[in-house]
Every structure is written in C-alpha cells, then in structure tokens.
Amino acid sequence: MDEFLKVYNEQVAPLSQQQQGRAGTVLLTNRDTGKVLSVTFWGTKEDMESSESSGFYSNQIAKVASFLAADPVTERYDVTVQRIG
C-alpha cells in the first residue's frame, strides 16, 4: 500500500490534476483488505471519455500496475448527488 501511495502521489496525482475537465479526485483505501477505490470526477461525459481515448487513463494504471494483486476494475457512473462539506 505504501509503495502504491508513493507512486500515486508523486506520479499519478500531479498529472491527473492537469487533465481537461477534471473536477475532483477521491482516493479511498483500506489497509485491512488492501482494497483501493480511486474516484475521479469529470465536468462532462466527454471529458471522462477523452481521458480514456487519449491513453491517459491506461498510462496511469500502468504506473501502479506492479503494486496491484489483481487487475483493476474500471466503472463509470453518473454523479446523481454530490454534497461535500
């Protein structure tokens, strides 16, 4: 987990923040199960799709792949409710 977080913070997060239309990121971790949920919010569906079609998303996955015990699962959702703070 620590090695994953180091690469995430140093190599993935800074680039992610520069992506067109990126509206936010939440990284959820559980050290007991070893499970990580990385949630990225996008301004539009097109922004999300661009992050995948450009190869950006798969490039970021590749950086952390060696720390993962299983293939990452990608899911896409509509943000139906968002109330933070």
Add this chain to the structure above:
Amino acid sequence: MDEFLKVYNEQVAPLSQQQQGRAGTVLLTNRDTGKVLSVTFWGTKEDMESSESSGFYSNQIAKVASFLAADPVTERYDVTVQRIG
C-alpha cells in the same frame, strides 16, 4: 432506479444530512448496469461507527431494500486523498 432515487432523495438524504459528524455524500448511479454506489464521508471513524451501531445505517438500507436486486455490500475506507473542485 427512479423509484430508488425518489425514496433516497425524500426519505434517506434529509436524515443523513443531520447525522453527527457527516461530512458529505456522493451518490453514483449507472442506469446501464443498474449499479449504485452511495459514498458517505465522516469526520471521524467514531462518527462512522456510531451511524452503524445506532441502527441508523440499517434503517436507511431498509427503506430502499425493496428496490435492490441484490443485498447491498458495505465497505469502509480511509479517505487518503480528497480534492473536489
């Protein structure tokens, strides 16, 4: 999905916002898969645990249970990164 959202918005969300220590809510939905992720952020681990031990959490699940095709899965995480907006 629509019935679920109606009950969620009218009967679950208003009560959730009044819970001690609640720091935010994100509801993610996918109409293609029918999958819903309800993410609640808490100020402290104790606030999260209280929402479960008080019966609040199971009471909210009970309200929407009839709209679910499978038993809901509950997972708990640390918020390692949170950048919204």
